[in-house]
Amino acid sequence: MSETFYGSDFDALTAFDPDIAEVLLGELGRLRGGLQLIASENFSSPEVLTALGSTLSNKYAEGYPGRRYYGGCAEVDKAENLAIERCTALFGAEHANVQPLSGASANLAVYGAFLKPGETILAMSLPHGGHLTHGTKVSFSGKWFNAVHYGVHAETEDIDYDQVASLAREHRPKVILAGGSAIPRLIDFEFFRALADEIGAIFWVDAAHFIGLVAGKAIPSPVPYADVVSFTTHKVLRGPRSGAIVCTAEHAAAIDKAVFPMMQGGPQMHSIAAKAVNFKECATPAYAAYAAQVVANARALAGSLGELGIRPTTGGTDTHLSLHDLQGVGVTGKDAEARCDAAGITLNKNAIPYDPAPPSVASGIRVGTACVTTQGMGEAEMRTVGRLIHEAVTTGDADPEHEVSRRIRAEVTDLVGRFPAYPR
Numbered sequence: 468m469s470e471t472f473y474g475s476d477f478d479a480l481t482a483f484d485p486d487i488a489e490v491l492l493g494e495l496g497r498l499r500g501g502l503q504l505i506a507s508e509n510f511s512s513p514e515v516l517t518a519l520g521s522t523l524s525n526k527y528a529e530g531y532p533g534r535r536y537y538g539g540c541a542e543v544d545k546a547e548n549l550a551i552e553r554c555t556a557l558f559g560a561e562h563a564n565v566q567p568l569s570g571a572s573a574n575l576a577v578y579g580a581f582l583k584p585g586e587t588i589l590a591m592s593l594p595h596g597g598h599l600t601h602g603t604k605v606s607f608s609g610k611w612f613n614a615v616h617y618g619v620h621a622e623t624e625d626i627d628y629d630q631v632a633s634l635a636r637e638h639r640p641k642v643i644l645a646g647g648s649a650i651p652r653l654i655d656f657e658f659f660r661a662l663a664d665e666i667g668a669i670f671w672v673d674a675a676h677f678i679g680l681v682a683g684k685a686i687p688s689p690v691p692y693a694d695v696v697s698f699t700t701h702k703v704l705r706g707p708r709s710g711a712i713v714c715t716a717e718h719a720a721a722i723d724k725a726v727f728p729m730m731q732g733g734p735q736m737h738s739i740a741a742k743a744v745n746f747k748e749c750a751t752p753a754y755a756a757y758a759a760q761v762v763a764n765a766r767a768l769a770g771s772l773g774e775l776g777i778r779p780t781t782g783g784t785d786t787h788l789s790l791h792d793l794q795g796v797g798v799t800g801k802d803a804e805a806r807c808d809a810a811g812i813t814l815n816k817n818a819i820p821y822d823p824a825p826p827s828v829a830s831g832i833r834v835g836t837a838c839v840t841t842q843g844m845g846e847a848e849m850r851t852v853g854r855l856i857h858e859a860v861t862t863g864d865a866d867p868e869h870e871v872s873r874r875i876r877a878e879v880t881d882l883v884g885r886f887p888a889y890p891r
């Protein structure tokens with residue numbers, strides 16, 4: 468460690484608080500020891516983690532660079548300015564706000580910027596791939612705003628664009644939202660832009676899941692089409708656990724005021740510095756190669772599972788994730804998740820479009836390739852992963868001590884041993 472840097476001192480933590488030190492090591496061991504296929508997770512770099520574990524966490528800096536409500540902000544101003552410059556350059560955006568604390572708080576600010584309580588938003592429904600913050604009844608978004616929801620077409624299982632258009636013309640929402648947490652296919656941003664223009668609505672994209680693929684230029688960007696794009700920084704993007712918003716110059720002031728002081732207090736400057744590091748990483752050729760490989764791996768994994776009878780919805784994927792229908796193999800999402808977990812494979816049960824089962828059981832699983840690609844795995848390994856998932860789902864057991872769980876776990880250990888996460 469550099470003599471002049473103060474932070475991330477694991478030996479000191481171990482001496483003072485062995486209980487928490489043990490948790491940190493246990494979690495590192497968990498993620499190193501198994502296959503991490505949760506589509507919203509990734510392994511951020513030691514550089515990002517270093518910025519997170521720094522004294523910038525101490526600093527109060529309410530306001531924006533050059534316009535703070537506290538003294539002593541010269542150093543953190545540099546970090547926030549770098550984060551803003553790198554973010555706007557990376558996405559070709561006119562304005563960036565890097566203060567949101569998470570994806571949900573970024574979304575809260577977007578609501579605050581454009582909608583008054585009771586006004587209408589048109590968004591994708593949660594059971595068809597949307598997000599809690601897109602107007603579900605349990606979230607502020609559904610309690611305070613009038614949410615109208617579109618879904619996917621029963622046959623194509625992709626967004627039902629005819630339904631989107633007819634709902635928009637009928638309900639005249641103030642904001643139209645595209646994006647979600649279980650959408651394997653590309654979204655037609657041009658369609659949404661034209662529709663928003665037709666009815667005079669704001670077009671908002673929640674790119675939390677796929678923004679990393681946009682940063683790596685592996686899929687088309689929503690930025691040229693949308694008025695505002697909110698996103699998380701810890702999913703495919705691979706930065707710290709946080710959020711950000713980019714928007715057109717026209718909406719810059721409204722977004723900034725909505726983030727602070729409307730929705731948040733002091734920004735997390737350690738996290739903003741970590742976002743700056745991450746945006747710099749995302750501008751490298753290595754990151755572009757990573758993003759392309761994430762998609763190639765997702766296609767290989769979806770294809771492999773499909774060949775084994777675990778059908779990908781929409782027939783495949785264009786992104787980092789695929790959603791699989793387990794009805795063909797007669798296993799519930801809940802059981803599949805438990806069996807995979809026992810075999811060292813972490814993934815999540817997920818509702819599939821028009822799912823006959825309740826969400827707590829679900830008929831599907833969702834898998835993503837951001838983590839395994841960060842570990843250096845390629846398409847050949849994805850075919851092995853597909854076989855292991857299929858074995859665990861169809862012949863496995865929720866008991867980690869079951870013979871099948873042990874046998875698959877041994878194969879998983881061998882595979883991740885050849886592609887270590889956070890190599891020693």
Ligand SMILES: *Cc1c(COP(=O)(O)O)cnc(C)c1O
Nearest residue numbers: 569570571598647648675676699
């Ligand atoms: C993950 C996600 C969010 C929320 O992000 P948090 O950082 O967990 O608050 C919002 N929208 C979408 C589409 C997401 O996938």
